[in-house]
Amino acid sequence: MQLKNSNNKKAGKIGKLITHAAxxxxxxxxxxxxxxxxTQSAKSSGYFSGIRNWADWSGEVGLLGYSETEGRVQAxxxxxxLNAKFDGDRVWNIKLIYDSLTGASPxxxxxxxxxxxxxxxxxxxxxxxxxxxxxxxxxxxxxxxAVSSSWSQPLTRLLKGSAGFNFSKEYDYLSLGFNSSIxxxxxxKNTSYSLGVSFTNxxxxxxxxxxxxxxTMVPSGSAQPKTQGGETKSTLDVLLGVSQVxxxxxxxxxxxxxxxxxxxxxxxxxxxTVHDDTTGPTLGDPLSYIYxxxxxxxxxxxxxxxxxxYSKYGILSLSYRFLTDDWGLTSHTLESNFNFAISSNWRLxxxxxxxxxxxxxxxxxSVGSSETTTQxxxxxxxxxxxxxxxxxxxxxxxxxxxxxxxxxLQYYMQTGDKxxxxxxxxxxxxxxxxxxxxFIVQIIYSF
Amino acid sequence: MRNSTINNxxxxxxxxxxxxxxxxxxxxxxxxxxxxxxxxxxxxxSMGVKPWEREVLSKKEMTFGAYVLEAGFEDHTYFSKEGSxxxxxxxxxxxxxx
Amino acid sequence: MFDPTYRYTxxxxxxxxxxxxxxxxxxxxxxxxxxxxxxxxxxxxxDEAKRIEKKFSRYEVNNIIxxxxxxxxxxxxxxxxxxxxxxxxxQIYRVxxxxxxxxxxxxxRAWTFDQSSNIASEETVKELLKFIGWNKVKLExxxxxxxxxxxxxxxxxxxxxxxxCCVQIAKNNSAIPTLVNFGGDIGVTGPKINNLPWVVNIExxxxxxxxxxxxxxxxxxxNKFLIHKNDKLSHILNPKTxxxxxxxxxxxxxxxxxxxxxxxxxxxxxxxxxxxxxxxxDEAEYYFIV
Numbered sequence: 001m002q003l004k005n006s007n008n009k010k011a012g013k014i015g016k017l018i019t020h021a022a023x024x025x026x027x028x029x030x031x032x033x034x035x036x037x038x039t040q041s042a043k044s045s046g047y048f049s050g051i052r053n054w055a056d057w058s059g060e061v062g063l064l065g066y067s068e069t070e071g072r073v074q075a076x077x078x079x080x081x082l083n084a085k086f087d088g089d090r091v092w093n094i095k096l097i098y099d100s101l102t103g104a105s106p107x108x109x110x111x112x113x114x115x116x117x118x119x120x121x122x123x124x125x126x127x128x129x130x131x132x133x134x135x136x137x138x139x140x141x142x143x144x145x146a147v148s149s150s151w152s153q154p155l156t157r158l159l160k161g162s163a164g165f166n167f168s169k170e171y172d173y174l175s176l177g178f179n180s181s182i183x184x185x186x187x188x189k190n191t192s193y194s195l196g197v198s199f200t201n202x203x204x205x206x207x208x209x210x211x212x213x214x215x216t217m218v219p220s221g222s223a224q225p226k227t228q229g230g231e232t233k234s235t236l237d238v239l240l241g242v243s244q245v246x247x248x249x250x251x252x253x254x255x256x257x258x259x260x261x262x263x264x265x266x267x268x269x270x271x272x273t274v275h276d277d278t279t280g281p282t283l284g285d286p287l288s289y290i291y292x293x294x295x296x297x298x299x300x301x302x303x304x305x306x307x308x309x310y311s312k313y314g315i316l317s318l319s320y321r322f323l324t325d326d327w328g329l330t331s332h333t334l335e336s337n338f339n340f341a342i343s344s345n346w347r348l349x350x351x352x353x354x355x356x357x358x359x360x361x362x363x364x365x366s367v368g369s370s371e372t373t374t375q376x377x378x379x380x381x382x383x384x385x386x387x388x389x390x391x392x393x394x395x396x397x398x399x400x401x402x403x404x405x406x407x408x409l410q411y412y413m414q415t416g417d418k419x420x421x422x423x424x425x426x427x428x429x430x431x432x433x434x435x436x437x438x439f440i441v442q443i444i445y446s447f
Numbered sequence: 448m449r450n451s452t453i454n455n456x457x458x459x460x461x462x463x464x465x466x467x468x469x470x471x472x473x474x475x476x477x478x479x480x481x482x483x484x485x486x487x488x489x490x491x492x493s494m495g496v497k498p499w500e501r502e503v504l505s506k507k508e509m510t511f512g513a514y515v516l517e518a519g520f521e522d523h524t525y526f527s528k529e530g531s532x533x534x535x536x537x538x539x540x541x542x543x544x545x
Numbered sequence: 546m547f548d549p550t551y552r553y554t555x556x557x558x559x560x561x562x563x564x565x566x567x568x569x570x571x572x573x574x575x576x577x578x579x580x581x582x583x584x585x586x587x588x589x590x591x592d593e594a595k596r597i598e599k600k601f602s603r604y605e606v607n608n609i610i611x612x613x614x615x616x617x618x619x620x621x622x623x624x625x626x627x628x629x630x631x632x633x634x635x636q637i638y639r640v641x642x643x644x645x646x647x648x649x650x651x652x653x654r655a656w657t658f659d660q661s662s663n664i665a666s667e668e669t670v671k672e673l674l675k676f677i678g679w680n681k682v683k684l685e686x687x688x689x690x691x692x693x694x695x696x697x698x699x700x701x702x703x704x705x706x707x708x709x710c711c712v713q714i715a716k717n718n719s720a721i722p723t724l725v726n727f728g729g730d731i732g733v734t735g736p737k738i739n740n741l742p743w744v745v746n747i748e749x750x751x752x753x754x755x756x757x758x759x760x761x762x763x764x765x766x767x768n769k770f771l772i773h774k775n776d777k778l779s780h781i782l783n784p785k786t787x788x789x790x791x792x793x794x795x796x797x798x799x800x801x802x803x804x805x806x807x808x809x810x811x812x813x814x815x816x817x818x819x820x821x822x823x824x825x826x827d828e829a830e831y832y833f834i835v
Contacts, residue, residue, distance in 0.1 A: 237533065239533075246494050246495075248503055251504060257533055300531075300532075300533070302533065308508070308509050339508050388529065402507070412528070440524060442517060
């Protein structure tokens with residue numbers, strides 16, 4: 001039997017509020033101090049109250065801002081995620097994201113000490129890159145709309161099922177997919193298993209037509225080595241997951257995923273530099289450019305492990321993903337964050353993501369002019385040996401009724417081998433894998 | 448950094464035989480991990496909590512998949528700058544990114 | 546007095562009146578040697594206590610609580626007093642992040658706290674949870690609309706409110722120091738004569754408390770609990786999960802400016818188990834935990 005007492009004469013915010021409100025009950029004071037938030041229980045009447053009362057609504061509204069340093073790509077993405085819960089366990093979900101991209105992206109050609117001229121994807125114009133600058137092509141008006149929706153409901157006492165679709169459209173790309181999953185809980189609800197399948201079909205219609213793989217870039221004005229008519233790609237993904245409660249303060253999850261893609265896998269706007277490989281003063285200089293070529297199928301497999309644990313100091317989240325595919329790429333992703341309270345309504349969550357990737361088998365910085373290129377080759381640094389580090393800080397303000405508003409600030413830093421041993425002649429000394437750094441901001445309101 | 452040349456066995460990469468081999472080799476690791484997980488969860492019946500011990504687990508921050516929009520934004524950002532995708536859950540839809 | 550439970554003791558310098566009301570023993574101590582005045586004050590307090598009991602009891606037929614609980618989804622008009630009480634409960638709901646919920650009373654159909662290990666079935670609890678949730682109730686300034694099968698229960702704040710009302714009535718009608726003790730929920734009009742405190746025995750505390758102003762309330766009941774494995778399940782239920790608090794303190798006593806405030810703070814503290822101490826340190830001026 002423990003006894004504690006306090007001589008704390010100053011009541012806190014809640015104490016004062018309750019004291020004042022209780023006084024008002026019996027003394028007839030009419031101005032009650034109101035809590036600074038809308039009254040959840042006092043709903044307005046009319047049309048909107050009809051919708052609000054029809055289901056239990058929850059969700060998030062947010063905005064992503066992404067800006068690469070050195071003025072490369074900038075993106076602005078508002079999005080909304082809505083859940084309508086019926087009778088507690090049937091849920092309809094809809095998610096809408098609008099993606100607006102501006103700026104310029106690398107076209108795959110290698111940085112050179114000479115100025116370089118490229119044909120724009122439309123084939124109707126040229127653009128020049130200065131010496132020592134990374135060759136970039138304009139994103140033009142790249143906006144994308146993505147919609148996804150699903151319905152989930154219990155099938156039996158312990159079994160739950162869901163089905164949904166996703167759709168996205170940008171001016172040169174259309175994607176439509178269906179997914180379905182089933183999940184089962186153990187009797188004591190401490191373990192849950194899930195199996196999901198998703199099938200997606202994409203149609204690509206590159207601006208200016210689809211470049212013929214490995215064809216040499218032709219200056220604007222002349223007939224372009226491109227075919228009209230568009231391309232398609234289809235993907236089948238399967239995900240198997242288990243989640244387990246270890247104790248009151250600790251829960252873990254593990255997923256196995258397999259994905260198979262078939263069809264057009266190239267980036268139609270990317271090229272590979274063909275460099276002069278004759279010994280002499282011109283060794284390493286860019287001679288021409290060929291359009292990249294990737295295999296027409298890809299098999300990806302990954303293992304994902306995650307853990308969330310609570311202590312009186314805060315909540316620690318950790319996750320690790322190991323991914324490998326038949327293009328030769330292997331990657332490791334380690335994410336961690338720690339969420340803790342700094343006052344009764346404010347929380348902070350510092351976080352760190354570390355990513356490392358080994359290149360696909362057909363990645364080349366550039367190919368030599370005397371090589372016979374009949375195989376797959378890409379100079380897209382996104383498929384090269386690289387690593388990225390993303391530190392971040394999230395500031396969260398908790399509001400009443402489980403609502404919260406948060407601001408997330410991150411800095412993305414990607415680096416790769418700037419002086420690979422494959423560099424020859426004039427390539428040596430150039431920064432052949434320029435750093436990619438970007439500021440990321442996310443503002444999200446959840447209710 | 449590997450110094451690969453074009454003249455290696457790339458032309459077998461796309462054949463079904465190699466695909467199957469890679470799939471099977473990695474399958475062993477996968478199957479092992481899956482069975483390890485199932486074994487651990489089934490064998491340790493002392494793991495888990497009673498219904499009244501779920502106050503902490505019911506917090507949003509202790510739930511996997513609670514922050515949907517944030518996860519979607521992040522997946523999309525990383526997917527467009529790196530060679531990997533997915534693993535956590537299903538990504539909603541494709542784009543011409545990688 | 547035609548009440549068979551009424552007991553009267555004359556201690557010369559003060560008078561003690563006792564009667565059964567609101568499910569427990571109610572005592573009124575009036576510091577005067579004048580029997581007539583003491584009876585007059587007591588009579589007003591007695592009528593007020595009985596009035597509140599009848600008006601807000603969930604066992605009465607056709608009082609406002611009965612009308613609200615049997616409205617079958619229709620809007621019910623509220624008088625000023627009921628409206629103020631329910632709006633107070635609404636504020637406490639918001640301040641406690643939904644833990645203090647007057648619609649959670651239906652859970653008593655699932656739970657019997659008889660010190661055994663008969664815990665409720667998950668199915669029953671899950672079914673009952675469908676009829677709980679203050680956020681589903683439409684509360685306006687002068688009316689309330691509850692979904693069908695929802696029930697409200699003002700038992701959590703009713704007794705403390707009665708104490709405060711009785712103290713107010715005593716204050717309004719005389720300057721004589723009066724203490725009201727309804728089943729352990731205490732309120733005073735002010736200090737005793739010569740500014741001496743009312744000396745209160747808090748059950749479980751080693752030292753007595755000197756009460757000059759305000760009220761005292763205790764939440765918790767050392768006789769009502771369940772045992773499951775090594776856990777003691779308190780009789781206070783979490784309205785979000787339907788399950789009891791585990792290993793909560795046997796009782797929390799709070800002293801505050803009014804009995805209602807004291808009761809609310811002690812209930813909120815209980816609901817914050819195991820972080821009740823931090824809460825009390827921050828919010829209450831004086832408290833005891835057992």
